[in-house]
Structures are given as C-alpha cells and as structure tokens.
Amino acid sequence: xxxxxxxxxxxxxxxxxxxxxxxxxxxxxxxxxxxxxxxxxxxxxxxxxxxxxxxxxxxxxxxxxxxxxxxxxxxxxxxxxxxxxxxxxxxxxxxxxxxxxxxxxxxxxxxxxxxxxxxxxxxxxxxxxxxxxxxxxxxxxxxxxxxxxxxxxxxxxxxxxxxxxxxxxxxxxxxxxxxxxxx
Amino acid sequence: xxxxxxxxxxxxxxxxxxxxxxxxxxxxxxxxxxxxxxxxxxxxxxxxxxxxxxxxxxxxxxxxxxxxxxxxxxxxxxxxxxxxxxxxxxxxxxxxxxxxxxxxxxxxxxxxxxxxxxxxxxxxxxxxxxxxxxxxxxxxxxxxxxxxxxxxxxxxxxxxxxxxxxxxxxxxxxxxxxxxxxxxxxxxxxxxxxxxxxxxxxxxxxxxxxxxxxxxxxxxxxxxxxxxxxxxxxxxxxxxxxxxxxxxxxxxxxxxxxxxxxxxxxxxxxxxxxxxxxxxxxxxxxxxxxxxxxxxxxxxxxxxxxxxxxxxxxxxxxxxxxxxxxxxxxxxxxxxxxxxxxxxxxxxxxxxxxxxxxxxxxxxxxxxxxxxxxxxxxxxxxxxxxxxxxxxxxxxxxxxxxxxxxxxxxxxxxxxxxxxxxxxxxxxxxxxxxxxxxxxxxxxxxxxxxxxxxxxxxxxxxxxxxxxxxxxxxxxxxxxxxxxxxxxxxxxxxxxxxxxxxxxxxxxxxxxxxxxxxxxx
Numbered sequence: 268x269x270x271x272x273x274x275x276x277x278x279x280x281x282x283x284x285x286x287x288x289x290x291x292x293x294x295x296x297x298x299x300x301x302x303x304x305x306x307x308x309x310x311x312x313x314x315x316x317x318x319x320x321x322x323x324x325x326x327x328x329x330x331x332x333x334x335x336x337x338x339x340x341x342x343x344x345x346x347x348x349x350x351x352x353x354x355x356x357x358x359x360x361x362x363x364x365x366x367x368x369x370x371x372x373x374x375x376x377x378x379x380x381x382x383x384x385x386x387x388x389x390x391x392x393x394x395x396x397x398x399x400x401x402x403x404x405x406x407x408x409x410x411x412x413x414x415x416x417x418x419x420x421x422x423x424x425x426x427x428x429x430x431x432x433x434x435x436x437x438x439x440x441x442x443x444x445x446x447x448x449x450x
Numbered sequence: 451x452x453x454x455x456x457x458x459x460x461x462x463x464x465x466x467x468x469x470x471x472x473x474x475x476x477x478x479x480x481x482x483x484x485x486x487x488x489x490x491x492x493x494x495x496x497x498x499x500x501x502x503x504x505x506x507x508x509x510x511x512x513x514x515x516x517x518x519x520x521x522x523x524x525x526x527x528x529x530x531x532x533x534x535x536x537x538x539x540x541x542x543x544x545x546x547x548x549x550x551x552x553x554x555x556x557x558x559x560x561x562x563x564x565x566x567x568x569x570x571x572x573x574x575x576x577x578x579x580x581x582x583x584x585x586x587x588x589x590x591x592x593x594x595x596x597x598x599x600x601x602x603x604x605x606x607x608x609x610x611x612x613x614x615x616x617x618x619x620x621x622x623x624x625x626x627x628x629x630x631x632x633x634x635x636x637x638x639x640x641x642x643x644x645x646x647x648x649x650x651x652x653x654x655x656x657x658x659x660x661x662x663x664x665x666x667x668x669x670x671x672x673x674x675x676x677x678x679x680x681x682x683x684x685x686x687x688x689x690x691x692x693x694x695x696x697x698x699x700x701x702x703x704x705x706x707x708x709x710x711x712x713x714x715x716x717x718x719x720x721x722x723x724x725x726x727x728x729x730x731x732x733x734x735x736x737x738x739x740x741x742x743x744x745x746x747x748x749x750x751x752x753x754x755x756x757x758x759x760x761x762x763x764x765x766x767x768x769x770x771x772x773x774x775x776x777x778x779x780x781x782x783x784x785x786x787x788x789x790x791x792x793x794x795x796x797x798x799x800x801x802x803x804x805x806x807x808x809x810x811x812x813x814x815x816x817x818x819x820x821x822x823x824x825x826x827x828x829x830x831x832x833x834x835x836x837x838x839x840x841x842x843x844x845x846x847x848x849x850x851x852x853x854x855x856x857x858x859x860x861x862x863x864x865x866x867x868x869x870x871x872x873x874x875x876x877x878x879x880x881x882x883x884x885x886x887x888x889x890x891x892x893x894x895x896x897x898x899x900x901x902x903x904x905x906x907x908x909x910x911x912x913x914x915x916x917x918x919x920x921x922x923x924x925x926x927x928x929x930x931x932x933x934x935x936x937x938x939x940x941x942x943x944x945x946x947x948x949x950x951x952x953x954x955x956x957x958x959x960x961x962x963x964x965x966x967x968x969x970x971x
Contacts (some may be wrong), residue, residue: 293672296474296478297672304545305684307705307706308541308686308705310702311705313700315701316699326620328615384615393617395619434695434697437624
C-alpha cells in the first residue's frame with residue numbers, strides 16, 4: 268500500500284521487504300509449479316492398446332432397405348386421394364435395421380442390431396465397435412443384413428488375416444464392392 | 451448430502467485453503483499471493499495463449515499433409531524461438547486449466563456461488579467447459595499420433611450421444627476418409643471455441659467493477675519467466691505423424707488436459723459422459739442449493755443522496771448506478787441500487803459523504819446505507835462504548851467481520867466495532883472517535899488483496915491515506931491511527947498492531963501508564 272501520510276502505521280504480517288528466505292521460498296514454489304506441469308504434461312506414458320494387441324473396428328453406416336414392398340394403389344384408393352397426391356405407387360417409409368455378427372476364430376465377438384434413425388425410422392443406421400484382439404493370424408467371419416423382408420440377401424464374408432501389433436483392421440460395408448469389406 | 455453437511459465440509463475446506471494461503475502470504479507477500487489472483491493469472495494464461503497462438507498459426511500449414519511437418523519444423527527455428535512459442539502455448543494451456551479449477555474451488559469454499567455472485571458463478575461454468583474443449587482441440591492440429599488418439603477418442607466419445615446419423619469416428623477409419631475438410635473442423639474448434647471463451651469471460655466479468663485483467667507485475671513476470679524456462683528446458687515435441695491404420699503404441703499424454711481420454715478407455719463412454727454432464731449440472735445447480743437467507747441490499751435515501759457518484763465509483767460489483775434525481779433539477783443525480791447485484795458489503799455507505807457522525811441529527815440517515823448495520827447504529831454503538839468504557843480513553847477498533855477476529859484482543863482498553871467490510875468505515879468515524887475521547891483508532895481489514903468483497907481494504911486504506919474520497923480530515927492526528935491488514939486466522943497480527951499503537955500512544959504522552967490494562971492518555 269502506498270502511503271502519502273507516513274504517520275499512519277500500516278501493519279501486515281508480510282509487509283517487510285523480501286529477504287533471501289522469501290526469495291528462496293518463491294523460487295521453490297515457482298519450481299514446484301514448473302515441476303508439476305513438466306511432469307504431468309508428459310508423464311506417465313500412456314498405452315492406448317496393450318503390447319501385442321491389434322484392433323478390429325467394425326464400422327457401418329448406411330440406409331437400410333425399406334421394411335416392405337412397394338405396392339400399386341387401386342383406382343378406388345387413388346380416387347379417394349386429392350388430385351395432387353395421386354401417386355400410383357406407395358412404398359413404406361420405414362427402413363430395415365442393420366444387423367451384424369462378427370466371429371473371430373469361431374468365437375462370436377460382436378452381435379449388434381442398429382435401428383434406423385428418425386421419428387419415422389426412415390434414417391440411416393450405424394454400427395461402430397472396437398474389438399481388441401491379440402496380434403497374429405485370425406480367421407474372421409462376418410454376417411451382415413440390412414433388409415428384413417423375407418428372402419432378403421444376407422451378406423457373408425470369411426477370410427484369414429494376419430494382424431501385426433497395433434494394426435487397425437476396418438470391417439465396413441460397401442454395396443458397390445460386393446458388400447463386406449476388410450481393409 | 452444435506453446443505454448443512456455441505457456447509458460443514460466447505461468450512462473445513464476453507465480452513466485448509468486459508469492455511470495454504472497464509473503460507474503463500476509469507477512467501478510472496480499478501481498482495482502478490484498467486485492464490486488471491488487466480489482469475490487474473492487465468493487471464494494472463496489466456497493472453498499468452500492468444501499471443502503465442504497467433505504467431506504459431508501464421509507458421510502453421512492448415513492441411514492434413516502439411517500440418518505435422520509445419521509443427522515439427524518449429525523446433526528448427528533459430529534461437530529456440532519455435533520451442534519457446536510451442537512450449538509457452540502448451541504450458542500456458544496447462545496453467546489455464548490448473549488455475550481455473552483452483553479458482554472454482556476457491557470461490558466455492560468462500561461461498562461465492564450464492565447470492566449476488568450467482569451470476570459470476572453461472573457464467574463461469576461454460577467458460578470452464580470451453581477452456582477444456584479449446585485446449586483438447588489444440589492437440590489435434592499437430593496431427594501426430596497424440597492428435598490422432600485424442601481426436602479419435604473425442605469423436606468416439608461424442609458418438610455415444612445420439613447426435614449424428616453417421617458416427618464422427620468413421621472419419622478416422624483410413625487416410626482416404628480423412629481429409630482437409632475435417633482439418634478445417636479442427637481449426638474451428640481450436641480457434642472458434644477460444645473466441646467463444648473470450649465472449650463468455652466478457653459475461654463473467656460483466657457485473658464487476660475495477661477488474662484486474664492481469665496479475666500484479668511481480669507475479670506476472672514470475673509466471674511468464676517460469677513458463678518460458680519450462681518451455682526451453684522441457685520442450686514440447688511432436689510424436690510420429692498420425693497413421694490411421696495403426697494404434698499408437700505409447701503416448702506422452704498431457705494428463706492435465708487429456709485425462710478424459712484414458713478415463714474413458716478405463717471405464718466407458720457412457721460413464722465419462724455422465725461424469726462430465728453431472729459435474730456441469732452440479733456446478734450449475736450449486737447456486738440454487740443454498741438456503742441461507744440473502745443479506746439485505748443497500749438502500750438509498752433520496753433526501754440525503756447528493757448524487758456525488760462516490761458510491762457508484764467504489765462499488766466493486768457495479769450494483770450502484772446513477773439516475774436523474776426525481777426532483778428534476780438539471781444535472782442532479784441519484785444513486786440507485788440494483789438489489790440483484792448488491793453483495794451487502796457496505797462499501798457504498800463508507801464512500802457516502804453524508805455518512806459523517808458529526809451531523810447533528812439525532813438519527814443519522816445517510817445517502818446510502820445498509821439496513822442490517824446502519825451508519826446510525828455504528829455511531830450509537832461508538833458513542834455508547836466511549837461513554838461506558840472501563841478505561842478513560844479507550845482505543846477504538848474498527849474491524850472487518852471477514853478478517854482476523856478481534857474477540858481475543860488483550861487489555862481492557864479496546865472498544866471493538868465490527869463492520870460488514872473495512873470499506874464500510876467512513877473516515878470521519880476515525881476523527882469522531884478521537885474527538886470524543888478515544889486515545890487512538892485501530893482499523894483492521896482483510897489482508898492486502900484478500901477482501902471478501904474484492905476492494906474494501908484497498909478503498910479503506912486509500913481513504914485513510916487521503917488518496918481517495920472521502921478522505922480523512924487534515925486535522926486528524928495520524929500518529930493516533932493504525933491500520934492492520936490481517937486475514938482470518940491472523941489474530942496475533944491484530945494483537946501486535948494494537949500493541950504497536952499502544953506503545954506509540956504511550957510514547958506520545960509522558961503521563962501514560964505502562965500497564966496495558968490501564969488508561970492510555
């Protein structure tokens with residue numbers, strides 16, 4: 268506190284000038300702060316995945332097939348509609364859920380059904396899962412379906428892969444490339 | 451947990467905090483104590499982040515393929531400038547996270563989440579969230595293995611919320627799916643979110659007056675020097691470039707900023723989402739959980755307010771505004787109190803020139819006053835104690851109720867008057883006490899920078915040293931006045947200050963008794 272009127276005595280516990288002990292104390296506390304930041308900004312090292320492990324990512328996002336067949340409206344049904352809405356073909360709006368199964372070395376690692384998004388269930392569905400497996404040779408079989416209609420195709424894929432430690436194997440679905448893709 | 455047990459827990463925590471604060475006081479000095487300038491240090495960290503960030507951005511290649519190289523090349527800039535800039539940027543972010551958490555803890559321990567300060571608490575919560583979001587986003591720009599891990603972890607974490615039709619994490623499946631468009635999003639997060647943070651901080655300090663945007667100079671230099679040395683001694687170095695087909699084997703994680711990722715790995719996305727949302731909700735709900743009655747706000751008396759604006763200038767919470775006086779005389783103003791903002795400190799009553807006890811009116815009505823401790827009550831108590839004191843000339847002690855306790859002051863001569871804040875004391879009360887028989891006056895405030903109401907101890911000292919209106923009258927014999935800045939728990943210091951004043955008064959008078967229990971003439 269600056270004082271323009273010296274006779275007023277201001278007492279504070281720490282109003283004296285900074286002596287060596289205080290400088291040392293400050294040096295110590297600044298050092299402690301720096302040490303804290305220096306240590307925890309880099310240490311301890313973190314291992315996102317165990318040594319000798321690899322990762323399988325199952326990731327599919329797509330619009331499922333309609334839940335039913337389209338049908339042609341009868342003349343009577345069309346006549347009941349306003350003239351501007353007389354579309355002769357009516358298709359169900361709701362989409363099929365996506366269902367996926369992944370087996371690794373004959374052990375089921377994933378079984379998932381993803382519902383379509385949206386209030387009317389007319390949006391895309393998505394599956395995203397991480398499967399940690401030991402590195403090495405694996406036999407992987409995948410079954411995928413995006414159509415609940417009777418007789419719809421079930422996509423299947425089976426192959427052997429050799430995974431090195433830390434490798435990421437992605438299981439995706441690409442309708443333009445024969446369905447299930449391992450990359 | 452009941453509000454009673456919460457309060458007990460808070461009080462115990464506050465005692466612990468004050469113990470640490472006292473240790474820091476003894477090392478840094480009260481005025482330079484970093485624990486009393488956490489908000490200002492937070493602003494300093496933000497300014498350092500902005501300054502270093504602007505330069506780093508100028509050197510940064512904002513493409514997926516060029517980002518890693520451009521950040522890595524910083525290490526080869528001459529004179530260690532690149533290392534200094536990058537280290538300063540990272541460590542300032544660590545500092546910001548640290549001081550923001552300590553700031554929240556300190557304010558809660560002091561009970562500042564409630565009442566008029568609820569606004570500052572509520573506007574601080576989004577700022578806390580934005581601090582971490584902006585900081586985490588910064589790690590993604592280097593596009594090394596740590597960036598890959600943090601960005602992917604964040605994407606997977608957000609995918610647990612039903613927000614997007616397609617998972618964000620699908621953008622990180624392979625190099626083919628990751629493109630510059632995603633990198634633009636990273637840049638938006640790291641530049642846009644800090645801008646939002648600045649905006650939210652503007653709200654945070656909106657209802658405060660005389661805000662310190664930087665800590666005191668010595669502390670400022672100490673922090674900058676420490677961060678600079680740290681940046682050079684422990685440079686921030688990139689990991690290997692990101693490879694989306696590979697999980698990084700080992701990461702030098704910044705645990706102060708990225709702790710959420712490993713915690714999610716160790717638990718689940720749902721758990722950490724619930725934890726984060728729960729923490730934010732609890733912080734937002736805290737101000738509404740207190741059942742303590744709110745202290746009454748200052749009241750203005752239209753007849754006695756001269757419109758001088760001194761209360762308006764001194765109010766630390768901008769609760770006083772000046773409006774045209776209802777008597778409609780041109781240019782005449784009237785103080786008006788916003789009761790939502792008033793913290794009931796009484797600093798305005800101490801600033802009011804009509805708060806002088808020398809006025810002849812039997813009931814002293816001031817321009818602005820506190821309903822629960824009126825200036826008139828102070829005068830009545832002072833008169834009564836001077837008249838009934840067991841010693842002929844007592845020492846009048848005006849003590850802040852938030853500072854050191856005057857309850858155990860030694861001797862029979864102290865006549866103690868407890869104030870809402872030292873800033874509530876009109877300087878004319880010192881004159882009045884001395885004129886009406888007091889041998890001396892001891893004014894006890896919280897320690898420098900430690901005022902419960904931010905500025906009370908500063909304004910009081912400036913008024914008594916005639917650097918601020920209303921100043922102490924020139925006729926007051928200053929050698930009979932003693933100021934003491936004593937934090938809660940510094941009761942010994944209060945006793946020491948009283949002893950010093952006694953000794954001085956004794957030396958001034960040859961007829962003085964040497965026994966402190968007797969009269970000081």
